[in-house]
Amino acid sequence: MSRAKNPKYESMSLEELKANMEKSRQELEVAIHNKNLLEQRKKLVERRERSHRLIVKGAEFEKAFPLSRDLEQEEFQEVMNQMRNSSYNKSVVRQNYIAASQKDRQEIAEAVKKTEKGDDS
CATH class of the missing domain: 1.20.5 (Single alpha-helices involved in coiled-coils or other helix-helix interfaces)
Structure with missing residues (x-):
């Protein structure tokens, strides 16, 4: 199965084709870089949203159970396990x-x- 020749590229010189290929390669690199930046930004936003959610829920828990502030981490985990099993x-x-x-x-x-x-x- 042979590919049909593109008349647009047939009329170009070898130098023009190489320049076109280099330009396309650079555009691809920029697009990949931008994609990576967007993925990093998305992860940062998700992490901030999670942190905010955990802080707000923790504050609501302390508001409902003020004595929980004085519990050590292990004691708090035990209370949460008991609540989870209820x-x-x-x-x-x-x-x-x-x-x-x-x-x-x-x-x-x-x-x-x-x-x-x-x-x-």
């Missing part, structure tokens, strides 16, 4: 997760309806 706590978390998921789906459905109607508000 079927009541699992049920509460599961119910809140389901409610949040339903709310998210409802908001998405409403946004889709607005988009279909052409409503920008």
Whole structure:
């Protein structure tokens, strides 16, 4: 199976083809570099979002259980393990997760309806 010749390149000299190839190689290098920068930025944003989420949730935990501030790391982990193993706590978390998921789906459905109607508000 032979490839069809491109008339655009047939009329070019060898020097022009080499220059074109070098330009394309440089553009590829720039694109790869930009992709790497974007990936690094994405990781940084995700790490900051995770750190923020952990801080906020930790603060909410301390607000609900003020005495937890005085616990050592091992003691705190033991409390968390006991809470994790409680079927009541699992049920509460599961119910809140389901409610949040339903709310998210409802908001998405409403946004889709607005988009279909052409409503920008």
